[in-house]
Each structure stands twice: as C-alpha cells, then as structure tokens.
Amino acid sequence: MRVRSIGFSTTLCTYLRNPRTLHLFISTRRYSHFDMSVVNKSVHPFDKSRLDALLNRRFFYAPAFEIYGGVAGLYDYGPPGSSLQANIMAEWRKHFIIEDHMLELDTTIMTPAPVFETSGHVARFADWMVKDTKTGDVLRADHLVKNVLEARLAGDREARGLAAQPKDDEKDKKRKKKAKTVVVQLADEVVKEFESILAQLDNYSGPEIGELCRKYDIRNPDTDNEVGEPQQFNLMFASSIGPTGQHPGYLRPETAQGHFLNFSRLLEFNNGRVPFASAQIGRSFRNEISPRAGLLRVREFTMGEIEHFVDPEDKSHEKFREVRDTVLSLLDRHVQVSGSTQITQMTIGEAVDKGIVANETLGYFLVRINLFLIKIGINPKRLRFRQHMANEMAHYAADCWDAEIENATGWTECVGCADRAAYDLSVHSARTGQPLVVRQALKEPIVTEREVPEFNKKVVGKTYGRDAGLLQKAVGEMDESQLTKLKGELAQGQATISAEGKEFAITPNLLTIERKTFKQSIREFTPNVIEPSFGFGRILYTLLEHSFWCREQDIERGVLSLPPVVAPTKVLIVPLSAKEEFNPLVQEVSTKLRKAGIFSRVDDSNTSIGKRYARNDELGTPFGVTLDFASVQNRTMTLRERDTTDQLIGPIDDVITVLTELVQGIIDWPAACKRLPAYDGVQAVD
Template sequence: MAAATVNKSAHEFDKGNLDSMLTRRFFFAPAFEIYGGVAGLYDYGPTGSALQANVLNEWRRHYIIEEDMLELDTTIMTLSEVLKTSGHVEKFADWMVKDSKNGEIYRADHLVEAVLEARLKGDKEARGIKLDEVVEEDDKKKKKKKVKSTAVKLEDSEVAEYESILAQIDNYTGPQLGELVRKFNITNPTTGNELTEPVEFNLMFESNIGPTGHIKGFLRPETAQGHFVNFARLLEFNNGKVPFASAQIGRSFRNEIAPRQGLLRVREFTMAEIEHYVDPLDKRHARFNEVKDVVLTLLAKDIQVQGRTDTVQMTVGDAVGQGIVDNETLGYFLGRTQLFLTKIGIDPKRLRCRQHMANEMAHYAADCWDFEIQSSYGWIECVGCADRSAYDLTVHSVRTKQPLRVQQRLETPRVVEKLDVQFDAKAFGMKFKKDAATIRNTITGLDEERLQCLKDELDKAGVSGVKCADGKVYEVTPDLVKINPITVTEHMRDFTPNVIEPSFGIGRILYSLLEHSYWAREQDKARGVLSFPVNVAPIKVLIVSISNDPKLTEIVYELTRKLRKLGIASRVDDSSVSIGKKYARNDELGTPFGITVDFATVQNGTVTIRERDTTSQYIGKIDDVLSTVDELVKGNVDWAGAAGKLEVYSGVQDVAE
C-alpha cells in the first residue's frame, strides 16, 4: 500500500476520538448497554465482526491451511473432572483483596501496581519533572483502577525499590502481595480503609449440567483441554505419526475480578489456539529455515528479574542458536507469529516477545514467550507461545488410564537393559488371596527406578513392603517375586509427545490493530482514518454515485453484482451527503478503495477509484478498474503498482466539508 507515503505518525494519538469513533461506527460496544452493561463483556457490531472474520480468515490461511493442521470444534461447557486434572480448578485463580469495611474488591497485583505508580508520579510532580515525561507510566495505569497521585517526594531509595517491584509485578505470589500491602501501607484508594489479606478467586465460570445438580461443569478458560482429551483420535487421524498440530478457534471465558481495560481484559473472548505435538527428544522443525531470518524484539527473563525492560533485536535463528529460545519448534512459531501479526497490520515497532519469569509461568509450562503489543494501555500480552511439555497429556492419561502416547518404530532396533519381574503365581495367590491381583499390578506398574529399589531391598533384607492404591502396605519376599536384569531388543519407542502451544487472544489483537491503524488528517482532526491492510479491512470498496439518476443507479447495482461475484465486500452509500463526506465516513470504517460513478460513466464507461490513505485517484474503464481492485484485494499489486491500466485522475476534490 502507498500508506507509507502518508505521514501518519505526525498526528497525536487521541484516544477519546478513537473510542467515540469505534462506538459510533459500531466496531464494538458494551454488551447489554441499554441495561447498563456489565464490565468485561462486549458485542461486536457489523464492522467489528467483519474485521474479526477477516483476521480469523488470515489466521486460518497462515496456520491451519499452510501447515495442514487438524481443526477442531469442541465444547465450551467442560466437565469439572477434566479441569481438575488439568490443574485449573486448583490453580487458575487471581489474588483479590477486600476493603475490610465496605467489602469492595480489588485484584491485588493491579492495586499494588496502581498505588506504587501513583506514588512515583506524585514524586515526579514533587520533583518538578514535567508530566509528558511520565506519560508512558500514566498510560500504563489505565488498565488498573485509577489512583489519584499527590505530589509527595519519595526517598531516592524508595523510588528505586518501587521501580524494581513494578518491573517484576507479575512475579509475586499472593502472600508476597500481602507483604507489599503491609510494607507500603497500601489501603483502599477510595475509602482509605485497610485491606484484607489476599485470597484466591478462581477465574472459571461454574454451572451445573443437567437437572440433577450432581454434574458440575465450567466454561472453558482456554480451548486447549478440548484438544488434549481428543489426542488419541487426532493421532489416529494422522496415521499415528508426530509431529502434527491441532487448531481451534472459539470462545473462552475468564471471570475476571475487576476488568477495566476495554477489549483487553474481558470475561468472554475469542481465542485461536494451536497445539503442536512433538517428539520430546527431537524438537527440530522441518520448516525452521523458512523463518530463521525473521527478526524478533526479545525481552528475556534474566533481563526482567534485574528489574530491566530493555529489549534486543535478534533473528529467530540466533535466538534458538544461542539458547535464548529453547528449541526450533518454539522458535519456528515465534517467527511465524511475527510474520502473521505484521501481515494483518500490527506495527512491528510496537511489538515485542517477552519471556515469562519463573513464578508467572502457567502451572503447566516449561518455557513461555508472550507477544506483547504496545497500545495506550501499555504493553499487553496478545499471543502466548508456551512449551507445555508433556504435562497435559500425562495428567489426563494418568487420570483416565487411557494411553495418550505415540508408538514409533525405531529405525535401528535398540538393545536395552531392563528389570524383568517374575511372580510365583501359586504361592502369591495363596498368600494374598483377593488382594493378589492388586499387588501384582502395583509391582509391574513401578518405574525402573522404584523397581530397582524393591530389588535392592529384597536382595538385602529379604523382605519389602509394597504400598498399594488402597493405602495398605503388603510384605513381599524373594520367593514370591523375582526381579532380574535382562537384555531386550526394542523395535518400538513409546513416548508422550510434548506440546508447543501458540495461543492467540483475538480481541486483544483486534484492539491493538485498531489503535495502530488509527490516525487523523491535518485538515480534519475530528474524523479519523483507519488504515487497515486491504486483507483485513471490513469493507474493501465503497461505491458512490454523483446523482440519483436511474442510469447511474443501474450502473451502481451492476458494480455491486460484479464485486459480489469476485467475492469482494462492497458497500453503497446512497445517503444524501456530499461525496467528500461519504469518503470521510468510509475512512472511519477503514474502507481502502472508493469507486465513484458519474455522468462520464454513462458516456464513456469510466469510473474513478480513490485510495484511502493517499486520497489519490485513478480513472479507467469499469472492467479495468474492477480487475485492478481484484488484484489489489488479492495483494498481487499495491496502489502505486495499480497505475498500469488506469490513469491518474485529479478532477474531484474529495475532502469532507
């Protein structure tokens, strides 16, 4: 696009203007707004829905189709047992504090962060530092409760301590947050009342399945568990081979304590998740070479624990080569995701990969990198790329006793030493009677290490206790059980795959995209322009007519018919305002092209086409203009290159009055 030739960065970002425009043009609005709304729930209108559909379509092409991923569509309502196994019932929680008198609830980490930031701001005021120098901190605060700052100077050591805490605010446990509240005398900023100790609040919405009240369900907090419980079927569908990936786009739910950041922290959201299953001994990726030169902006964990936030630019190849990113597959998805996000219009200068620190990592993750996108709310996690190791498949397999494992034929058979267990079946049965089977299964189920312990004890002491699932300990002796090392030749390998998971918060990406696409023209600051890339723009072509003359209306109808046949979303504006105003209105919708029908169209069969960012225009025969639009929409040509069949046109002034 010729967008780059427009000096968009020169304008000052006006969040108030953007917000009012997004509501006015119905990109999104608070759900049940006429009922007063509920925090954290939003509806997408026609423009927002179309933008989302186009972004999801690009996502599907970029990931699912390009890599033949197996798409799934699993239920949102999830049996509580599944989420108990995954750890969500116990651990998927945030810490909240309550006002000890009026019961008002705050999310503990957000409150600590907001109060310390307000004190730092007050300190800067007291030191006479100009406010625009602290604008970044100020903006960042919008995600939390607004805390008013007062100009109070802090000790230099306090400033340093606060800054260090803020740099690793995501790294504190609940009790540690409680200590910070006490240490820094943090109270409810509204009432000044004391706060309770932080308590955990589980973020899953709970419900009952069926009329009995005995079957408990949760709304899924991620789509991932729906992949894992179907792993055996997916593996079979893929002829038993790894690596492969499953993918799913769908709604998930988190019952946030106090959502305050618009689309960035919501209680219901669309996710797109990939679960890529790999051999734990071989995390190379066949197509790694295709992304090795992609440059990432990295913020590694060892930088953060020093209280720093400075980033480095590095290729995917170097990041993996130097061990900063753990393995090729994780690196591959970081590279692919960088390409995806910039393709749909995210500004690469406001995009970074931040590695999780130890305490903030999800309970299942072995390594995790977030794509954070900068907006007026600060740096926000929009995509998480986690190596979930074998955690999920292992816990579901243990719980359900279903083998969620891969059998792989070894290219060269492998000779291994193993411990072989032999029972004296008759004597064993005589001694243990009805418990015999349980004890035998317990012993054969022991791993190699424990089996060696049992053998050592039997060899040494001549007796050993075997603890069974019923809690009882049974004494076995060498005459009942013989454990001996043997040599076997293995032709098959059996392993639980590891899972690399890129997980996309679609709403967060959409909102960031809206901010990154937004600007205003010098001559009309009140009206904005959304410079979406053509591939995600909700509507591709605006069609306007210079008059209501039936001859022109007929041509407009014909144009819409032809565009529909090409599969190009168009919109006719037949309202009574001027053409300049129609263009301006469609700049707000991010419509990249506008075709104007006038009396020359009737005479010569020509129409003009205008480009949104430059407002420059070409003129040409209808079919030439349409085939150019088709090429523009397919991305085969950009605006500058589109001049081929068409001529530059400068006959119409299209500035809004």
C-alpha cells in the first residue's frame, strides 16, 4: 500500500472535521490509510434493519423466487446490485489479472463425479449437521454451538450488569433466529471455557461438537429439544449428465479444479515457464444446510479464484520487495489456540521473516488482497487476516489465511488465501496417468557421482542358478554407504551377502562396483499452488454495510458512500423539469460524459430536485449535476457531491472536466472545490 506524505491545506482540514466529509476523503483510494472508525461512530448508530430495508426497497438484491415464497440461500441481484457487483469484478480483473498478467479462464460448472472423487470433495466436502430428535429439523452443528454459547454469555453479561452489545438487540436476534438470551450469571471459569471454545470453534471435529452438545446441554433453541449425533452432509449439488442417467455429476463448489485440470495447456500457453497464475470469475454452488445470513451464506455465488503455480523449492515473489513494508492486521493460529482474538499489526516483511506467514508469494497476495478491498471501499479498521488452525486447514495445505471483514454478524471470511502445496495436481495426475509437471532445463546440469554395481550375469547365473535374482535384488537395494563398504571388501578379494536367509559368497569376477558420474539437465517437478479465492457476494454485502449511514438531520435519509470506482452510477443528471427545452442540454452532457467513459443516468421525474438527489444517495451515486434555466441561458451547471451535499458551479465543459477527474480518482472533492466556485443558490436544490 502506497502511503503518501501530504501537506494538508486549510480547506482540507476544515473538510476533515466533518465525519462524513472525512469518510469521503478516506474512501478515495489515495488516502485509504486514514482511520475509518471515526465515521462509524458518527451521529446515528448503525442500524442493520434500515440498511436491509433500503437494499430491498431499491432492489440491490432480493430473495430469489420471492413470489413463490423464496428459497433460503438464493438471491437475485437487481439493477444497482448487478451493477455494483459488475464494477467490483471489473476492478478485480484490473487489479489482479491485468496488473499481474494472469491467464484468464472460463471453465465448466457441471462436473463429472470422478473429478471430485479424486479431489477429495465427494468424501470430505461436508459440514456437520445435527437433527432435532423430535421434529427432525436440521441444524448446522457448529452454528448451533456458537448461537447457544453466545446467548449464554450475553445472559451472563446482562446478569453482571454489563450492557448488552448493540448487535444483540431484540430485533436483530429475531431476524437471525438466534438462541434466546436468558439472564443467568455463569461461574467465572465457565465464562472462560465458553470464550475459549468460541475462539477455536473451527478447530473442532464433528464428534467433538457432539460431545460439547452433551456436556453443555446444547439444544435446538427453536424447540428446546435435544439434538442427535452430528452427521456429515456433503455440500455439493448432485445431478446426472446425458440422457441415460449413467454419468453422475456435481455442480462445482469452487472453480479451482477447472484450473488444475487445464494445467498442462496453461503451462504450454505460458511457454512452459513457472511461476504463472491463472484466474477465473465464475458461479459456484454449495448446498448449505440452513442458510440464514443473507448474502453472507448462500447456496449459489459468484467467486473469483486465482491459482498461482510456483516452484515448490522457490516460493519467493519478484514483486515482494515492493510490498514488504505494508502493515497488515494479523490474527495467527497460535493466538487463536490460546483462546484469544487479539490482532497484531505487522509488516508483511516481518511476518514472512518470522515464519508467521509461510512464504513471500502468500505474503504478496495478502497485501494485494488488502489493497483491493480497501480500494473498493472496505474499512481497513474492520479488516483482518486470520490464519487457519491445524484442524481447520485442509490436510494438504501448507498455510492458509482468510481475509475477514467485520460486519453486524461478526467477522466474516470474504477471501481465502491458501498454499495448497502440490496436492491437487498430484492427485489428478495419479488418477488419470497424465503428467502434470514442469520440465525445466537446468542452467547448469546437476552432476552427481555414485557407486554403480555391475554383475557379470553369465557367471552369477552359473554360480547361483535360480537364486541369482535374489542376490541381484539385495545388491540393487543397497544404499551408497553399503555399496562403498562392499566395494572395499571386494577390493580385499571377497565378500559375503545375506538375502532372505541365504548367504552368497562374492568375488570381483562376479560383481564389480565402480564410481560413475551422472549429468541431469532437466528438472521435473509438480508445482505448488497459492490460491487466493474471493466470494464477491460477501464482499459486496460488507461493503454496503461499511458504506451506509444516515443524514444527521433525518434518520430516514440513508446514504451509501460507495467510492466512484464501484458506484453503480457515477453521475446523476437532473434537469429542473422534464420540459423539452432541457432536452438538448441533457443530451449534450450525457454524450460528453459517455465519451469520457463515465456512466450517467438522467432523472427527469416530477419530484423536487432535493428528493431526486436523496433517492440517488440511497443508490450510492457520488455526483450529481443540475440543469436549470441558468444552464439554458448561461451554459452553467451545478455539481453536487453526495457525502457533503456541497455544491459547486461552473461552465458546463469545466464541470465535465472536473467531474471526469473526480470519477477517475485523479482529484478529490477538496481539490475540486479549488477548481470551481461554491454554489450558494436556491436552497431547494438540497
């Protein structure tokens, strides 16, 4: 992350005193190292139900098949949501694929069963579920434990006279179908026990969760019934391919296998060289047990995955030195296992040097992920990297870190970044018999010497007949030191070798041992894979939370302070009325903006200009321009900024120039204020 040294101007300082203008200032990428928490403490406390209502009303997204009663965990994106998602993905493509010359792929979702049998998904891609012993309702086992223990801790806090956390308010609990909070004080050591269990919940196996349920009498909070033993439920959607029903298939739960299966083609496309990365944006499917958390846990989602193929003996990264001074918020596995969730601020250079992060390539990607999330508007103070604990990590993984983003439901994994070692390529290669390897011409051949035994086969055959094979096998299995010893004995004239209870006397006419030189000019290896994996729905939702606030003077007036780079519409064009005399100007401004590559929308509806702006604050539109009678007469136009509601005025073409630079992030609002005079016209405008 680049940190600039800036001499603050007086205008800028005034600007920064207002929490909302500060927010704008921070959300422009150039100043992303500022403290966003100031914003989040401002004026009205965050109210999730208001945000959810806004997102639903303005059709950012909505439950899919709503008129059929909906299906849990399936959502449709409406116009502003689709556009926000498309902009996030476009920035992802630029930030990762273009910037680091990755090879883009678009692979198949419907996958024949053998692929996921090999990858281990058929056997292991499962969550633990428990059944209510009376109703048969199905619950996800770890979520049950989490809900119940958190509720008990909340009851304990209340009993001790500590305020309930804001996120535990009645409304929210209902919405999330959480366990009821019963006000009962717990013993101090029980509190510690619960906190420790929660800190490492991802570390428990299914049977261990079953034990927890029995030990702490954890029941289905909806019915108060006991639950049965945890059982595994495979999360892949099954289907079958072709008309005969003979070819079982699954919908992919991740795009990764599509990269691995095409490895040889990708390697060839890259002229046989590693490291290189492939990247793909695509839909994946997970048949979640009982999804209840909006976009944070869904059954169908769009993800972005990168597979960076690297020499297992050299996981350095050529651009690591450019990023090594970047400070990240880290939560490593040792801290978690100790029962804490204390974050450490550390440069990635130090983290790799100390072995906290396994290697430079993994470290490089953590920094790139951090930068991307901040660029699109995630609050850096609510972003951390959490390392997987031993049991949580796939057995083959060398290291794994999740980028977690804090939101009303807690910390949520939004990006995973794992070192999958050589696992995937190895298993597919073993199953199919296709070599998935890199063959590298060595710059300098590796020259090795070793002792090579050579039998005089005729003589050995004559001497030992059928047992000759036994003898040859025994010698063939000797290591270097045994051969050297044998060579020494032969030099003395004779040696004895035992094999399967038989003794063989050996003389130099039977066996010679010579030191020979070997030259290896090709090195063959299975590359390791570093895999950053993004869930766009989760990123989109947390971004919306981080961007949402309400105007001080009116809590009903919600604003989404989305950065211009991802905002669905960059500029709203507001003619004073729908009268025809404004048409040519509206056309002109719209065309000029389009030529500058800026996506604008016209709102010529009947309501007041203020209402039209308020409506677009809800959609996160960062800028607006008003065309009125003065525009027709003098060719001037006002320019309004969403977060401050400040307005500037100037000749149409000047405003378009300033606007273009604002949208492209070349200048910020304070700089724009220096370029154009403030507008203090009719108050009705806002």
